[in-house]
Amino acid sequence: MTLTRLLTGAALALGLATTAVAQDKTKVGFIYVGPIGDGGWTYEHDKGRLALEEHFGDKVETVYQESVPEGADAERAITQMALQGADLIFTTSFGYMDPTVNVAKKFPDVKFEHATGYKTADNVSTYSARFYEGRAVQGHIAGKMTESNIIGYIASFPIPEVIRGINAAYIHAKKVNPDVQFKIIWAYTWFDPAKEADAATALIEQGADVILQHTDSTAPQAAAEKAGNVITFGQASDMAEYKPKPRVSSIIDNWAPYYIERTQAVMDGTWESQQTWDGIGPGMVEIGEITDAVPAEVKEEALAMKEAMANGEYHPFTGPLKKQDGSDWLAEGEVADDGTLLGMDFYVEGLQSEIPQ
């Protein structure tokens, strides 16, 4: 056999061997909307990624890119990740919806998981958590603990997820405290500590003594701590350095079980496009430790509500409920269906401001 043939044969064998070895490792990519150090949303997704690495060890290789802006640049980032050989890509923000779908068309063999979106395809799944269950608990605690009856809410963008959160919190605050009033500031950002600090300060100056937030940094907690008698709740992660006050509880997103399950599906070849929307029951939403700053009976009620939601006995959107314009929405005992919740674009009765367009 000539030298060239021998070498070609060796090269081919080596190439096949390396591809075989490479295929053994599943490459999982993550696109983050903020920095992994935000102590909030992205931090929890990254914890999920680390749990994935710990669970599968050498069988997976993870890559991530942080602070990818939503929009056109996202498409470039996702494409690059797919070109680098990722088998499964998690895009962790609502604004990545269209870019994910576009890139998925170009890479039919790569699986995509889009967080908090609603567009799917053969190789695109969506997943989200029922954060509104956590908001219900927050609203209950807030309604009971507020002394000025003014609750401040730092909202991000007027999308259904945020509006659901506001409604859920309001319904439960109002149930325990009919005089409660919500003041809402739209920050138009998921993560901007300076703006969040300013918004929190403005709300506190207007008399709010509870601050709820749908933005990702710990700046509102810092502003509340500076002001003194204000309580806050951790958003998306525990924000534990502000315990026991101002942070009295938190909503913790727990993505690890879902990520491990989906990566296993890709490895087994059983991955299929689906829409997952899990809450407290399946463990995707956790309520962070309720500190002693909360009175004992309020804490018990909150934990009881959490159990009821976990068992499926209680749904935060149970009638009778009316929409802000006075029209009927849910009859006595009726529970809102997922479709309405996913597309929610109205406030419930009692909220006084308007949703920006």
Next chain:
Amino acid sequence: MDLSSINPALLVASLLVAATPILLAAIGELVVERSGVLNLGVEGMMITGAICGFAVSVETGSPLLGFVLAALGGAVLALLFALLTQVALANQVASGLALTLFGLGLSSLMGQGYVGIKPPPTPKLDIPVLSDLPFIGRVVFSHDLMVYFALALVAAVWATLKYTRAGLILRAVGENHDAAHALGYKVVRVRLMAILFGGACAGLGGAYISLVRVPQWTEGMTAGAGWIALALVVFASWKAGRVLLGAWLFGGVTVLQLNLQAAGVAIPVEYLSMSPYLITIVVLVIMSADKSRAPASLGRIFHASA
């Protein structure tokens, strides 16, 4: 809509706090531009100051030391700019922009280990009787040291430029560097010192954001405050008093629009968000209808002719 929920004392107090970083950066840039150098690197110097101040504060536990080293950090970055434009005679606009990008990147690198950490709190002034006065107490006597320092700095810069010989030399260099050189003044040295001063002030402004206003460190946290300060200097026709007015206006409307949102005012949120920029521009443009011009040598490269 409940406008009565907006407390005027707290609003004015917040206004002063919100205006301080921009005021510090703008007054530094005013001095630089009056000496004839166009420094577009304010944003980079601010954010470098922010991370320097934050890192030093966290490590040593002293916000004051943080501020001092933030000024130093801003000045060191400005030194780079000075070397490029005064010694190497590079184009000032391009160098300034490069400085901004470099500063942003450098600060991200330096800040890697500091995301999510709480800095030591900066103490607020608390004079026993004066701070408790109903309106004035909160507005005038209850701020942290940097607010008063910024106001004192503006007054000092104004007085220096107007009444002292040093100020006159600075202005002369800015108006006609060839004539100043012919008279024997060291143009490069004057400009170098002005640039260092501008860098130090921008660094202080950035540190104020990361140590007092937010207080936290995140990448890109100045969010364009340096550019606003730059624009402010131009719109204020290079006059210190107008820079103060512009900073107060900008800070004030920013805080007001958040309060209006919280009070439930029916103006759409988008208009409220753009109001600080619009209002500041409009007011300052109207005020500049008098025939003020830029320093005549602004942005021009100085070649020392024999």
